[in-house]
Amino acid sequence: MPRVQRASDVIEIISERAIYFGTFAIGIGVLAGLLVRYQGQTGVLVPLGFVLLTIFVGVFGYSVYTALQVRKVVGKPVICPFCEVANEVVGDANEDFDCVNCHRMIPIVDGAVLPVSQVRCGYCNELNFYSEKTEALLCEKCNHEIPLARDDGAPKKSIPMGFAVVDDEAMYELLLVGHGHKEEELIQCLQQMLALNRNQVKQMLGDLPVTLLTGITRRKAEMLKAQLSIHDGEVEFRQMEEARY
Template identity: 45%
Template sequence: MSDNNKNEEPTLEQVDIAKERVAADSFMAALPGLLILIIAAIMAFYTNQQSGTPMPLSLVLGVIGVALLGYGIFRATRIKAIEGHAIDCPFCEKTNVLTAAPQSDFRCTHCNRDVPVENGVVLRVYQVRCGYCNTLNYYSDKSTGLICESCDREIPIATDEETTAKKVFESYTIHDDNQPYDLILTAAPKSDEMIACLQQMLALNRNQVKDIIDDLPQTLLTGIPKKKAELLTAQIAVHKGRAESKVSGT
């Protein structure tokens, strides 16, 4: 036997599913044999009634039917040979009964999570809450990174080194822009709606807002988060004004 065959990992499967598959295979193998035996018996009965000797065709069909039926029964006996290996899921703590001891990660049928396995040993999992949405997440020693299951943001976890897999992993996460932004008003009509919007936004009186509109462009706010700048820009656009945001100091 070659080294490749020795190191080949057995196919993992839930025991119940494996037994159902073998039972279905054995039934499909035995069913044609049973039907052929019935046909052969009917042919033999009528030929005996007419000539007293069975037709050679009925004998051939009988042999084929017995062979197929025996093969189906033989396959059915393999159900008892399927052994179960009970593995507890570290996430939901429910038991998975597999056809072989796992040598690599497998999916739990109860919680649908990938169970981490290394050198045939199920690894311990750790819990951590997302700092953004407070959702509980899990990771193991094999994890190169962690994305929140709820908000898709990266949750920092301790790793030994900055691997290539981790760099690729980070490209699929949401990253917040924490830089300060300036909000600049570039165009605005002197409508009552626009003046009221800017009054509420800047906490100024009506005359001060009119002075700003008369001398555009004007920096309205500085050092605000990007999301706030985008929200205020949208409010100004509703009243037919235009504003832009840029990183502070640029």
């Protein structure tokens, strides 16, 4: 399970579990009622009907208990320093997580949100944000590196070659071809990335391979692939021209 859980996701998981057991209990109850009602001449099925009724009471009681757990989910607001939107999380946020509104990673250190600073790109004049945890900054619009001043006098860190700006005008599509054991983390990541609900994402995972995005730059495809790989997502990207063949 991820360290940072959104209150809405926890409520959705609990609700799904309650609905599942509730539906199962109703099915058992209907079957038990039929066995008792239409017992036949010998009444041999009546004991089985009462056994099923007992199971129905237990399972239905558990579904009600599970549904009541929703009231115990208390969300703690974490304000995004970029867009100032409150993100409701369960417990303390002890690692970076993406904002539900702007999808930027909220920098967290020791449970506290770090302040962010603003800087304009020297190439396109786009406003960008960075925090103390930012080691290398790429412009969100043109993907050029923005040099950051270091107060401690330490040398600037260079961007790895895989993240350097490449003049590639081709459009790509991003495909999810498989996933590992971190399915719950992958579901939450895809929910935020694609703005889909939990059931839609689960349906996608059962229909692999599936196209996640089309018409994106190579740089964005590489970033999204790296993000999904953290959650055991097996991702490929290819040029739109190649996808036609």
